[in-house]
Every structure is written in structure tokens, then in C-alpha cells.
Amino acid sequence: MSVLPRLPLTVIGGYLGAGKTTLLNRLLSEPHGQKIMVMVNDFGAINIDAALIAQADGDTISLTNGCVCCTMGNDLFMALGDALDRCPRPDHLVIEASGISDPAKIAMAARAEPDMAYGGIAVVVDGQNWPKLADDPLIGAQMRGQVQVADVLLVSKTGGMVPPSLAVRLAALSRAPLMDLADLPQVAPVLLGGVAPAPQPGALPGGMAAHPAYVGWSHQGPEQFERRTLEALLAARPAGIYRLKGHVLSPDGALEVHVVGPTVDIKPAQSDSTRMVAIGLASQINRETIAAWWASAAA
Amino acid sequence: MAPITVFQARKIITMDPNCPEATHVAVRDGRILAVGGAGCADQWGDVVHDHSLADAVLMPGMVEGHAHMMAGAMWKFAYAGFHDRMDPQGKWWRGKPDIATVVCDLTDHAQSLPEDQPLIGWGLDPIFFTGERLSRAHLDQISTTRPIAIMFSNFHLMCVNSAALAQAGYDHATNVEGVVKGPDGAPTGELQEMAAMFPVMRRLGMDFRGLSQTEAAIESYGAVCMRAGVTTVTDLYSQMEDADLAILRQVTARASYPTRLVPVLGVAGADPETAAARAQALARQGTDKLRLGAVKLMTDGSIQGWTARVKWPGYVGGQPNGIWNMAPDEIRRMVATMQAAGVQMHIHVNGDEASEVAIDAIEQAARHSPWPGARHVLQHCQMMGPDQFARCAELGICTNIFANHIWYFGDQHAALTIGEDRAKRMDALRAALDAGVHAAIHSDAPVTPLGPLFTAWCAVNRQTMSGRVLGAAQCVSVAEALHAITLGAAYTLKMDGEVGSIEAGKFADFAILGEDPLAVPAQALKDVPVLGTVLAGQVHLA
Structure with a gap:
């Protein structure tokens, strides 16, 4: 089952009305160049630009850019199996978790399944209503729980600025990077990360991180790390990197690394060189910092 | 005119207050025509008497208002529960009061399976066992080569053997919530919640939709x-x-x-x-x-x-x-x-x-x-x-x-x-x-x-x-x-x-x-x- 590249899975969490669907609509229409499969509970609020729709039948909408949007039916994990078996396999799978659910229960499958890669949990936080929801006697614990498992927090409906009181509350629950959705020129770099490592060092291919709001770094080299050394290196990564992925050579065979926000996932892989890609926000980090961090370990 | 069959029974409990008890019930077109004694349907024409149920007691067919269809097809997997239970063919499966019985009965069951087929069990509820927890070591006694997975009765947990762990790629390096590890750092075989169970279910062909x-x-x-x-x-x-x-x-x-x-x-x-x-x-x-x-x-x-x-x-x-x-x-x-x-x-x-x-x-x-x-x-x-x-x-x-x-x-x-x-x-x-x-x-x-x-x-x-x-x-x-x-x-x-x-x-x-x-x-x-x-x-x- 390991002939095909791993299918990365990103889970979108957040309460009803937080803006998950708006986020997915944005993702599907951006020029990310990836064949994404988006799974939603129902098409209810999905509002894909008619010009983008190539074909719609029953539970699947195919887009002209190669993306697919489908409903997952009642059995999420069966749908996950279907996505893995789909031919050709999508470049990336994005699942919209239902409003009250724990997105980690889905995302953990990407860490468990050898054929999947961890793409992280992005939780959409309603900038206006979240504090009230988080204090609700019935659902407050589950609302706070979503934030606790998030790898990236995306705040919606801020009207220009994340309220400081909200930012403080979220920071107390989570180490995940916090972003105002309105500030993001593109959501694909946040939700999907970069694409394959760039042939020329130091820059990212395609249009992924070309936007000045994002910083991209890539590296290719012969260096090897013991798994434990690699884990320590990743634990000491500079703040401001919100995605890091690639292959790392190690004495016991290569390792595939996926870092999203605070989460690090490492799986065995096959590779003949160490190749890494990182992405962050230009307002929080620069390429030199990332390069210096990696160079310090390689030295 | 469709034929009328009059069933005779030792007793019929009707649940109808107008005629709480009877000995005969007449049927035409799949519906009840009359209830009472042997002659209850005579006014409706010629009847055929059926005495095949004469020694039995009849009551209204029972209505189960909350069950799930998989209650039938679950039986294509081996039963590993605590209580005695009957399968759709009427065969009683012995309850398994302890881990030793689970291992013993499933070892017998494995004999009936083709060499290359995984052994899948269901219904185990550790809440009833005292002491040791079921682990891969127990299931490895059944086989070290055939993958084995036992789904617990709550469908949130399962226990698998070493062969199944290997198929899913779970080992000491695995760091996944729900893949339970022992003091030695190796997976015990217990897998908690769907995400951790998914790789095993996918590889062993445990298709719950097909149930x-x-x-x-x-x-x-x-x-x-x-x-x-x-x-x-x-x-x-x-x-x-x-x-x-x-x-x-x-x-x-x-x-x-x-x-x-x-x-x-x-x-x-x-x-x-x-x-x-x-x-x-x-x-x-x-x-x-x-x-x-x-x-x-x-x-x-x-x-x-x-x-x-x-x-x-x-x-x-x-x-x-x-x-x-x-x-x-x-x-x-x-x-x-x-x-x-x-x-x-x-x-x-x-x-x-x-x-x-x-x-x-x-x-x-x-x-x-x-x-x-x-x-x-x-x-x-x-x-x-x-x-x-x-x-x-x-x-x-x-x-x-x-x-x-x-x-x-x-x-x-x-x-x-x-x-x-x-x-x-x-x-x-x-x-x-x-x-x-x-x-x-x-x-x-x-x-x-x-x-x-x-x-x-x-x-x-x-x-x-x-x-x-x-x-x-x-x-x-x-x-x-x-x-x-x-x-x-x-x-x-x-x-x-x-x-x-x-x-x-x-x-x-x-x-x-x-x-x-x-x-x-x-x-x-x-x-x-x-x-x-x-x-x-x-x-x-x-």
C-alpha cells in the first residue's frame, strides 16, 4: 500500500456558523495547483462558483481545477478509506468536521494510517461569538476542546483585528499560531502547506508562497539524524513556522516529517536525500532565521 | 375468494381487551379475519384448519423499536462476548467468562478459517473481566501469522495480535493517541477509538458498512x-x-x-x-x-x-x-x-x-x-x-x-x-x-x-x-x-x-x-x- 505517495489530511474544525464553509469555498477557488478532495457533511452551504463546476452528480462535485468536493455520508472512516483507494489518489484531503465534534478524532487517523500524512487541524474561531460559546454550560467544554487540539487557529469575523481579550483566551488554551482570516491573502498555504521541495534552494515553487505575506524556506542536503536528535531539533524550531515537512535521512532509513503548528508527526519513508520545506507568515518570521536554525543542527 | 386458514393454538394472547384470550385465529390475505374458537371464521366462508401450532402459545408478533441491522451480519465474525448468545442460524455460542476461554474458543474457530483469512471477533466486554487486560500476547497464542482483531462490544476499542499490528505499521516508534503501549514501549495490541483502529480495519477488511x-x-x-x-x-x-x-x-x-x-x-x-x-x-x-x-x-x-x-x-x-x-x-x-x-x-x-x-x-x-x-x-x-x-x-x-x-x-x-x-x-x-x-x-x-x-x-x-x-x-x-x-x-x-x-x-x-x-x-x-x-x-x- 505504500507505492503511492501518502495522502495528507487536513481537518477543519469550528462551531456552526464560524466560517468553515466560507474557508472551504476560498480554498477550492484559489490557484494552489493541487488536486484537493474536500469532504463535507452536506453541500448545504457550499457555494462553489458555477464557472468552476465541471460536473455535479449526487454526492460529488468535480471542479475544472481538478479538485473534488463530496459528501462523506454517515460513515466518515469508510469515506476515508474510499478517498485512499480513489484512483488517481488526490493530492490532499480536507475534511470539514461537524460543528460540535472533536477534529482530533478524525485527524489522528492521519497519524495512525501508514498511507496518510498529517496535515493538521485548522480550527475556525468565530471572532464575535466564541467567548460566549466557550462559556456555555452545555457546549463550552467542547468549544474549548476544539481550540486545545488545534494546530492552526483561524479567527473569522474580526472586522480588522483579533480582539486582544480573545487572543489572550485562545493563547491560554493553545500554542497554535493564531491568524486573522481577513489578513490571509490565500488560505491554501496555511491549510495545505507547500508542495514538493523546490529544485532551487531557498525559494518555494509554484505560486504557493509567492505572496509577500508568506515566507517559504526549502533545503536539500545529505545530512543524517538519529530519530531522537531529529525530534529534539524539531522541538527547538523557531516560533513562527506554522508548517514544516519533508524527508530526513537517518541511520535506520529515511523519515517523513510533518509539522503543523505545535504537532510533530514522523513516519518511516524512502528517500535518498534530506529535503525540507517550511512556511510561516512574513510578519512573524524570516527565511534567515529558519535557515540558521537548520544549519545549527546540521553543523 | 382467497382461502381462509384457521390456526389452532394452545392459547392465543391477543393484547385485545375485547377478546384477551382465544384458541383460534383465522387468516385471509395475510391479515387477521377473526379471533375466537374453532368456528370463529365460519361466517366468512369455507375454512382450512391448520393444527401445526396446536401445542404452541401465540402472542402478537413482537415489535423491536430500537435495534440495528448489523445485529444480523455481525455473526460473520467470531463471537467473543461474555454471555451465551445465539446466532442467526440458531447456533448458541458459548459466553467467554475469562481471557483463557476467549483464547481457547477462538483458537478452535481459527481452524475453520482459510489460511490467508484474518480472524475477526466481536462482542468482547472487558468490564466483566477481573485482573489482566486482553493484549496481543494472548491473541498471539492463537496465531502469530494470521492477523487477529477482536472488536469490543462498545465498538470504541479493539485488541489485535502482533501480525495485525505489523500490518498497520504499529511498533515502538508509533506515537499515536489510541495506540496503547506497555511499560516496554511496545504496543499492547489495544487500540482505542476509530482513528487508531482504522489502519487495522482497512487492512483486515472489516467493513461495517457491509453489515x-x-x-x-x-x-x-x-x-x-x-x-x-x-x-x-x-x-x-x-x-x-x-x-x-x-x-x-x-x-x-x-x-x-x-x-x-x-x-x-x-x-x-x-x-x-x-x-x-x-x-x-x-x-x-x-x-x-x-x-x-x-x-x-x-x-x-x-x-x-x-x-x-x-x-x-x-x-x-x-x-x-x-x-x-x-x-x-x-x-x-x-x-x-x-x-x-x-x-x-x-x-x-x-x-x-x-x-x-x-x-x-x-x-x-x-x-x-x-x-x-x-x-x-x-x-x-x-x-x-x-x-x-x-x-x-x-x-x-x-x-x-x-x-x-x-x-x-x-x-x-x-x-x-x-x-x-x-x-x-x-x-x-x-x-x-x-x-x-x-x-x-x-x-x-x-x-x-x-x-x-x-x-x-x-x-x-x-x-x-x-x-x-x-x-x-x-x-x-x-x-x-x-x-x-x-x-x-x-x-x-x-x-x-x-x-x-x-x-x-x-x-x-x-x-x-x-x-x-x-x-x-x-x-x-x-x-x-x-x-x-x-x-x-x-x-x-x-
Whole structure:
């Protein structure tokens, strides 16, 4: 089952009305160049630009850019199996978790399944209503729980600025990077990360991180790390990197690394060189910092 | 004119107050023509007498208002549960009181499997084992080469052997929540929750979708029902796709198919308007043996999993209050939409906070869209007290109570979940009936075995596995319990005009019993033999 590249899975969490669907609509229409499969509970609020729709039948909408949007039916994990078996396999799978659910229960499958890669949990936080929801006697614990498992927090409906009181509350629950959705020129770099490592060092291919709001770094080299050394290196990564992925050579065979926000996932892989890609926000980090961090370990 | 068959029985319990007992029932066109003595149908023309059931006791075919179709097809996997249990073919599988028996019985079972086929078991409940926890070391005694996975009865956990761990790539380096590791840093074989179980299930071909909707699954569900005396059964969270409808219609239409099937469409997470429209479209496609159009909503989790939403004072162990599987906002929106669209709802409620939210939602919806005949049904109702039952009576809400829990989990509830006081008043059929609520009782098969007479025994005796009586004040009479598993359940499915009693005009659906449940001691109710069923006048013997 390991002939095909791993299918990365990103889970979108957040309460009803937080803006998950708006986020997915944005993702599907951006020029990310990836064949994404988006799974939603129902098409209810999905509002894909008619010009983008190539074909719609029953539970699947195919887009002209190669993306697919489908409903997952009642059995999420069966749908996950279907996505893995789909031919050709999508470049990336994005699942919209239902409003009250724990997105980690889905995302953990990407860490468990050898054929999947961890793409992280992005939780959409309603900038206006979240504090009230988080204090609700019935659902407050589950609302706070979503934030606790998030790898990236995306705040919606801020009207220009994340309220400081909200930012403080979220920071107390989570180490995940916090972003105002309105500030993001593109959501694909946040939700999907970069694409394959760039042939020329130091820059990212395609249009992924070309936007000045994002910083991209890539590296290719012969260096090897013991798994434990690699884990320590990743634990000491500079703040401001919100995605890091690639292959790392190690004495016991290569390792595939996926870092999203605070989460690090490492799986065995096959590779003949160490190749890494990182992405962050230009307002929080620069390429030199990332390069210096990696160079310090390689030295 | 279609022929008239008059069945003779030792006794017929009719559940019809106009003629509570009889010895003969006449059938024409699959329906009951007359009930009484040998000559009951003489005024209708020539009759044929059938004496094949003359030694048996007949009662109305039982109605199971909350079960799941996978109760049939689960049996393609090896049974590993604690209690003795009968499969669709009528074979009894020995209960496994300890790990040694699990290993011994599954080793025998493995002999019957082809070399390259994984061994998949189900039904194991470690809550009943003392001491050591099941691990890969035990399952490796069965085989080190054949992958083995044993699904626990709650479907949230499984235990696998080393060969299955290897297939999933789980080893000491795995760092995945739910892949349990021992002191040596290696996986123990226990996998918790779907994400951790998924890689094993995918590689071993454990397809739970295939346990419903396929022809074989529908057939074996019918067989399970027939052996339990059930002639009308729900599939209470049907995931049927439109494509599944044809096969459901085709299989249930066969004269050999012994059951009326009521699939109830699961709508958790769905868009309310879309789901309501789908339910309405399905309702128009039903037949006499396939009833469609109702929907199932989720709210909270389970009490024994500490995921039910319970009111103060919460769980005795201090566990955090449970989780919502549908948010209260979603529940209110779904309830309002379904009520307005005229779609009957079955709503899962285990904890008393969940039942309160559901009742509030229905009350609110009823103010906007009055519908006195809605007969929405709260399902499980485990912690509801007289106050909530009174509100159900006011609002015309039915309750289907999880009586089997008293025996299976009653001791655990008193000791570990909600504590003595509330355990004694759980699954309160007495309180429901006293409040004037239409009530049924259920098994939630395959969570507990399908068997309405056992379910009735639970409601009558309220005995737990340790032998104590849990809340004697909530015991009901045998007659009341029999009503709950026939007319009571039929009412919750809006089928009380067609099934649930033996009286002229209704479908000729009977349970064939070896003894009279009204005559045996109440303690023996569960032991009354079920010999088969009659469905639409056709005899199906176990």
C-alpha cells in the first residue's frame, strides 16, 4: 500500500456558523495547483462558483481545477478509506468536521494510517461569538476542546483585528499560531502547506508562497539524524513556522516529517536525500532565521 | 375468494381487551379475519384448519423499536462476548467468562478459517473481566501469522495480535493517541477509538458498512428477528443511500422474508432541509414490509462510556460531563425543521440533560408548528424521571426505554457511573406508564442481544448481573411489559393500527411460543421458548 505517495489530511474544525464553509469555498477557488478532495457533511452551504463546476452528480462535485468536493455520508472512516483507494489518489484531503465534534478524532487517523500524512487541524474561531460559546454550560467544554487540539487557529469575523481579550483566551488554551482570516491573502498555504521541495534552494515553487505575506524556506542536503536528535531539533524550531515537512535521512532509513503548528508527526519513508520545506507568515518570521536554525543542527 | 386458514393454538394472547384470550385465529390475505374458537371464521366462508401450532402459545408478533441491522451480519465474525448468545442460524455460542476461554474458543474457530483469512471477533466486554487486560500476547497464542482483531462490544476499542499490528505499521516508534503501549514501549495490541483502529480495519477488511444494506445482512437480520419472535423491527440509524432502497424493497418483498423492516434514517450532521426532503421522499416508497420516512437524531453519548450528558451531580468518579454528538443548537434546528415538515423523529437521549434538551426542542417546535399526532420518540431515556415523563405526556412524546441496561450494566451504573440513587430510578418504565406516556422497551441490538421477552423480563424484575434488584419501585407487571414489546412499540412506529395485537383487520403476525408468558413465574419470562413466527399468515419455524 505504500507505492503511492501518502495522502495528507487536513481537518477543519469550528462551531456552526464560524466560517468553515466560507474557508472551504476560498480554498477550492484559489490557484494552489493541487488536486484537493474536500469532504463535507452536506453541500448545504457550499457555494462553489458555477464557472468552476465541471460536473455535479449526487454526492460529488468535480471542479475544472481538478479538485473534488463530496459528501462523506454517515460513515466518515469508510469515506476515508474510499478517498485512499480513489484512483488517481488526490493530492490532499480536507475534511470539514461537524460543528460540535472533536477534529482530533478524525485527524489522528492521519497519524495512525501508514498511507496518510498529517496535515493538521485548522480550527475556525468565530471572532464575535466564541467567548460566549466557550462559556456555555452545555457546549463550552467542547468549544474549548476544539481550540486545545488545534494546530492552526483561524479567527473569522474580526472586522480588522483579533480582539486582544480573545487572543489572550485562545493563547491560554493553545500554542497554535493564531491568524486573522481577513489578513490571509490565500488560505491554501496555511491549510495545505507547500508542495514538493523546490529544485532551487531557498525559494518555494509554484505560486504557493509567492505572496509577500508568506515566507517559504526549502533545503536539500545529505545530512543524517538519529530519530531522537531529529525530534529534539524539531522541538527547538523557531516560533513562527506554522508548517514544516519533508524527508530526513537517518541511520535506520529515511523519515517523513510533518509539522503543523505545535504537532510533530514522523513516519518511516524512502528517500535518498534530506529535503525540507517550511512556511510561516512574513510578519512573524524570516527565511534567515529558519535557515540558521537548520544549519545549527546540521553543523 | 382467497382461502381462509384457521390456526389452532394452545392459547392465543391477543393484547385485545375485547377478546384477551382465544384458541383460534383465522387468516385471509395475510391479515387477521377473526379471533375466537374453532368456528370463529365460519361466517366468512369455507375454512382450512391448520393444527401445526396446536401445542404452541401465540402472542402478537413482537415489535423491536430500537435495534440495528448489523445485529444480523455481525455473526460473520467470531463471537467473543461474555454471555451465551445465539446466532442467526440458531447456533448458541458459548459466553467467554475469562481471557483463557476467549483464547481457547477462538483458537478452535481459527481452524475453520482459510489460511490467508484474518480472524475477526466481536462482542468482547472487558468490564466483566477481573485482573489482566486482553493484549496481543494472548491473541498471539492463537496465531502469530494470521492477523487477529477482536472488536469490543462498545465498538470504541479493539485488541489485535502482533501480525495485525505489523500490518498497520504499529511498533515502538508509533506515537499515536489510541495506540496503547506497555511499560516496554511496545504496543499492547489495544487500540482505542476509530482513528487508531482504522489502519487495522482497512487492512483486515472489516467493513461495517457491509453489515447493513447488503442482501446477506438484510437476510440474517430477518433470521435473528424470527428466532426472537420479532415480526416488526427497526434499523434505528439507517445509513441507506438511495441505491440501497431497491435491494431493501426486493429482499423484504420475498414471502420467505419473515420481518417487517422499519429503517430510520440517520440525520446527525445533515442539513435539516435536505434531510427532511429525503425523509418525505422515502416515506412515499414504503411497502407493507418496509416502512420508511422517520429520522433519527443523536444528542449525547453513553452513560457507561461517561459520554452521556448528565445533570447535577454528574458522575460519581468525577469524570467530566459527557459530549454532544449534535450541538443543542443543531438539535433545535433539526427538530424545528422536521416538525414543520411533518417528519417523525427518534431522538437518542441517554443522560437526563440530553433528554431535557430534546424535550425543550420539541416543545419549542410544537409552538411554531403544532402537530398533535407527531409521536416523536425519545430513545433510551435512561435517566428520565417523573418530571420529564410528565412533560412527554403533555407534549405527546413517546419514550422507548433501554430496559436491558438494568441487567447488563445496572451494577456498573450504581458503582461507577451515576451512583446508587439515580441507578435505582433508571430506565423507569413504571414512572413513564404512571405519567401516561406511550412507552416501549428495547435491546439496541447488537449492543445487547435482540430478544423482547428478555427485555420484558428486565422491566418486570429489574435484576442485575450480580442478582440484586435495582429499584423495585420501577418494576412493572408481566402484562404491562408484554404490552410494551407489542402495542407499545407499535405505537412508537405509528403501526399500532396494523400490528401489535391479534385482532381482526391487522396483519397476521404472531410469535410462536413454547409456553405461556402470562402463566410462567415472572422470573422465568426470559426462558419462554420462542419457536418461530408467523408473518402475514406464513409460518417461519426456528
